[in-house]
Amino acid sequence: MGHSASVWDQRSEFEVSKDWNGVDQVVLRVPRGASARVSLHGGQVISWRNERGEELLFTSSKAIFKPPKAMRGGIPICFPQFGNCGSLEQHGFARNKMWIIDDSPPHLPSSDGNDKVSVDLLLKPSEDDMKCWPHHFEFRLRVSLSMVGDLTMISRIRNINGKPFSFSFAYHTYFSVSDISEVRIEGLETLDYLDNLQQRERLTEQGDAITFESEVDRVYLGSPNAIAVLDHEKKRTFVIRKEGLPDVVVWNPWEKKSKSMVDLGDDEYKQMLCVDAAAIERAINLKPGEEWNGRLELSAVPSTRYSDHIGGHVRY
Numbered sequence: 001m002g003h004s005a006s007v008w009d010q011r012s013e014f015e016v017s018k019d020w021n022g023v024d025q026v027v028l029r030v031p032r033g034a035s036a037r038v039s040l041h042g043g044q045v046i047s048w049r050n051e052r053g054e055e056l057l058f059t060s061s062k063a064i065f066k067p068p069k070a071m072r073g074g075i076p077i078c079f080p081q082f083g084n085c086g087s088l089e090q091h092g093f094a095r096n097k098m099w100i101i102d103d104s105p106p107h108l109p110s111s112d113g114n115d116k117v118s119v120d121l122l123l124k125p126s127e128d129d130m131k132c133w134p135h136h137f138e139f140r141l142r143v144s145l146s147m148v149g150d151l152t153m154i155s156r157i158r159n160i161n162g163k164p165f166s167f168s169f170a171y172h173t174y175f176s177v178s179d180i181s182e183v184r185i186e187g188l189e190t191l192d193y194l195d196n197l198q199q200r201e202r203l204t205e206q207g208d209a210i211t212f213e214s215e216v217d218r219v220y221l222g223s224p225n226a227i228a229v230l231d232h233e234k235k236r237t238f239v240i241r242k243e244g245l246p247d248v249v250v251w252n253p254w255e256k257k258s259k260s261m262v263d264l265g266d267d268e269y270k271q272m273l274c275v276d277a278a279a280i281e282r283a284i285n286l287k288p289g290e291e292w293n294g295r296l297e298l299s300a301v302p303s304t305r306y307s308d309h310i311g312g313h314v315r316y
């Protein structure tokens, strides 16, 4: 089945197919070969491939693709709570809910859409959600793939309640990496962070780029709008651009924690790194009728060229 999307030419359609559990998935494809898959379970991007067909996001070999748990990998959405800082289930309920395709999304003021294939999803609270989080909201998610294979996600969360509410948020992005010890993150040096391994103690990053030798679970605060994840062995750099998302979570469970996770292979921590664009330290407050937007743009570029991508218009 093909849904036509309001995009750049006749070939730009997305397809809806079923996954192994009968859940609808949306497949976005551009003519040069890049593709992305989005599951209606969780509104979760579960695959992002470049034009050579290489998978750029990690999926655990032990991933469980079955509601009500989020699949271990891809880009689960954490909303309206990040982690366990609140009364809701870990990372909030959005990643465990069934979303629907939004056939007539409200206009987006940005230039998005002209050279992209997109799908719009919608989540509204169920009666059960209202029991644990009594706020009427509409969460619209646009997932787009550009001609050159960049992946963009735009979240629009609107308060349609009579009362204000607040929430935290993260695009919990599992990047696929060659080997975690060959990876470094640039752009977070000298920032303050909350260390989840030390009761969220506030510390300051010292030294150069971030590298990995043990478990890491941190929330970097007030980060620049562009950061880079460099994979030395693959000579590939992920450039993360974001708007409305001041914090960056960096997570790798390392050896011991991986062994305690049923949906992660014992050694698979070596092939993954979570770097999440997020709004955690300061909750987002929405008055009745207000809308919040959080935008993530991911590019995967040869490491030799990444400074061209990150330089220029973005502070780094």
Ligand SMILES: O=P(O)(O)OC[C@H]1O[C@@H](O)[C@H](O)[C@@H](O)[C@@H]1O
Pocket (backbone or CB within 6 Å): 083, 090, 091, 172, 196, 217, 218, 249, 251, 274, 276
């Ligand atoms: O197993 P979950 O619920 O998907 O969470 C995975 C990890 O997600 C990270 O974002 C958190 O900082 C970690 O503390 C957490 O362990």
